[in-house]
Amino acid sequence: MQYFTQKDEKLVCLLCNHYCHLSPNQVGLCGVNKNSGNTIECLMYGHLAALNIDPVEKKPLYHFLPNTKTLSLGTIGCNFHCPFCQNWGISQEKHIDNRHYYSPSDIVQSALKYKCASISYTYNEPTIFYPYAKDIAVEAKKAGLKNIYVSNGYESHEVIMDMKGVIDACNIDLKSFNPNYYKQLGGKLDPILKNLKTLKALGIWLEVTTLIVPTKNDSLQELNAIASFIRNELDENTPWHISAFHPEFKEQNLPKTSLALLQKAYAIGKEVGLNYVYVGNVSFDNITYCTQCHGALIKREQFNVVFNHLVQGKCPFCNKKPEGVFDEN
Numbered sequence: 001m002q003y004f005t006q007k008d009e010k011l012v013c014l015l016c017n018h019y020c021h022l023s024p025n026q027v028g029l030c031g032v033n034k035n036s037g038n039t040i041e042c043l044m045y046g047h048l049a050a051l052n053i054d055p056v057e058k059k060p061l062y063h064f065l066p067n068t069k070t071l072s073l074g075t076i077g078c079n080f081h082c083p084f085c086q087n088w089g090i091s092q093e094k095h096i097d098n099r100h101y102y103s104p105s106d107i108v109q110s111a112l113k114y115k116c117a118s119i120s121y122t123y124n125e126p127t128i129f130y131p132y133a134k135d136i137a138v139e140a141k142k143a144g145l146k147n148i149y150v151s152n153g154y155e156s157h158e159v160i161m162d163m164k165g166v167i168d169a170c171n172i173d174l175k176s177f178n179p180n181y182y183k184q185l186g187g188k189l190d191p192i193l194k195n196l197k198t199l200k201a202l203g204i205w206l207e208v209t210t211l212i213v214p215t216k217n218d219s220l221q222e223l224n225a226i227a228s229f230i231r232n233e234l235d236e237n238t239p240w241h242i243s244a245f246h247p248e249f250k251e252q253n254l255p256k257t258s259l260a261l262l263q264k265a266y267a268i269g270k271e272v273g274l275n276y277v278y279v280g281n282v283s284f285d286n287i288t289y290c291t292q293c294h295g296a297l298i299k300r301e302q303f304n305v306v307f308n309h310l311v312q313g314k315c316p317f318c319n320k321k322p323e324g325v326f327d328e329n
């Protein structure tokens, strides 16, 4: 895809739903995409702020190649400014450290060297570095690796459509069901809901995460609205990760999310009919049960897989295949 278009004297960035109209030399809201005259330059292309090998469970993805390693990378910058950001050290950073350059091929070779099954675009918002992520992803696919996208869901429609055939799995935040809440974070709710539905329709494996921030998005009514949206507009087999807040960044005065509230949210997810509800950032037995015979299939503790009873991606008790991607073929 072309990542920008011309409108009068300005270039319009097509990477995210802000669609910034940029004059020459102007930088967008994310601070890292710039109108350089005849193109929009992704200033941190090749310049990483973080590169680690993580268990895929940490993304979190629980129904995508469990117990495999994923080479995880991020840059600086974000198109949101969440006051509770748990990665604010890089997401809100403006200075690009360009001392090191990692080509797409360098990244793919590292993933292969360390026997990762996938590459994850994560830590900060990958949409703002999509030109770099896509170049890596295309090379990764040629090398037999999968690609994972961990995002706030504020992609442009153009980027979402471009992901098909390149990105294999996404974990997308649905932080709230309240438009005013998203306004405070620097975005809008409706485009995110639309993107979630489009990703599902495109056949990209999708899991959804909600960080429950005490006093901000923790009413049972709102949690019910989020779970119902996933159930009714995506489907009952879309995993929902409920994540505990820890005081971070500008929200140091809020308490941690209580275990009691996390348990209530879990119950809401099950009551509305979601088959796969998980609780993250606290100690919790996250077990995937077979939806046909109810046998326990996979159990995790934090990011570790305690057991995985699947046989060739199927339930060992009744042979049903759980939804997701459970073997590499």
Ligand code: SF4
Pocket: 013, 014, 015, 016, 017, 018, 019, 020, 027, 028, 029, 030, 031, 032, 033, 034, 079, 127, 128
């Ligand atoms: S990525 Fe989003 S915030 Fe950044 S310049 Fe493009 S449209 Fe604006």
